[in-house]
Amino acid sequence: MYSTPLYRPPSEARSLIIQVTEGCSHNKCRFCYMYKCKQFRIKSKEEIIEHINWLKQYDKNPERIFLADGNVLCLKTEKILDLLNYIKTEFPAAKRISSYSGPLDILRKSDEELRAIRKAGIELLYMGVESGSDNILALMLKGVNQAQMIEAGQKAIRAGFKLSCMIISGLGGTEYMHEHAVESAKVISAINPHYFSLLRLVVEEESELADDIKEGKLHLLTPLEVLDENIIMLENMELNNCIFRANHVSNHVNQAGTLNQDKDILVAKLKKLRDSGDFIPMEYDTL
Ligand code: SF4
Secondary structure: OOOOOOOOHHOOOOOEEEEEOOHHHHHHOOOOOOOOOOOOOOOOOOHHHHHHHHHHHOOOOOOEEEEEEHHHHHHHHHHHHHHHHHHHHHOOOEEEEEEEEOHHHHHOOHHHEEEEEEEEEEEEOOOOOOOOHHHHHHHOOOOOOHHHHHHHHHHHOOOOOEEEEEEEEEOOOOHHHHHHHHHHHHHHHOOOEEEEEEEHHHHHHOHHHHHHHHHOOOOOOOOOHHHHHHHHHHOOOOOOOEEEEEEOOOOOOEEEEEEOOOOOHHHHHHHHHHHHHOOOOOOOOOO
């Protein structure tokens, strides 16, 4: 049985999802509604064993495993190592184990602890950077500033993890549009993750951000402004062999490439679309 709602990155669509925690230990980000209905808790080993036995009915030999819910790295290191040993015994064919990870959880672990977790089996971490702007990170209650975000990302890579970072287009509204683009490019460039995904802000009625917008504290970008923001962000990126995707259901324009190699082509395509006069996105977000 899973506790719902259950989330996983799009690239984990074929992975077996093992639910180790329920909810998010931070659970404060104003734009995020994912786990607002869940009280965060860490499952006991007995519960996880029972859960894995149940999962085996459906998939006995997964090659990819995703550990849910939010930030499994907030568990004590010994518990993570013990869990990974158990998972590898039960699923010997697993070639890749991955998890979401909050920047604070990475920062709280020592380099040695992170290396041990990597060696024990977690290969890929997904870290929501959301924005590189100190102002936006503070407004959204992300819990870290720009310098901490960069340190967390670099620390994960130093420990040997593959890292996937996400930025949310439009998160700073019209108020911080330029700052969001430039500072996010700065943070992603400083981290140089293996994967970089660009999503687009979709405001859910249940989120606290919806209240900010209704109160006029933040104004949503138009689709054309999102395009402009994407262009500025890409133009400011300095990356080495980073796989870039903007193919989430929230994106108005699908993009894929490797940065910086494909930067000029991607920017030229976005500019052509922006200047064409016939850019008609499928939806326009208003509250
Ligand atoms: S964005 Fe991530 S860290 Fe923030 S509340 Fe949502 S799941 Fe938790």
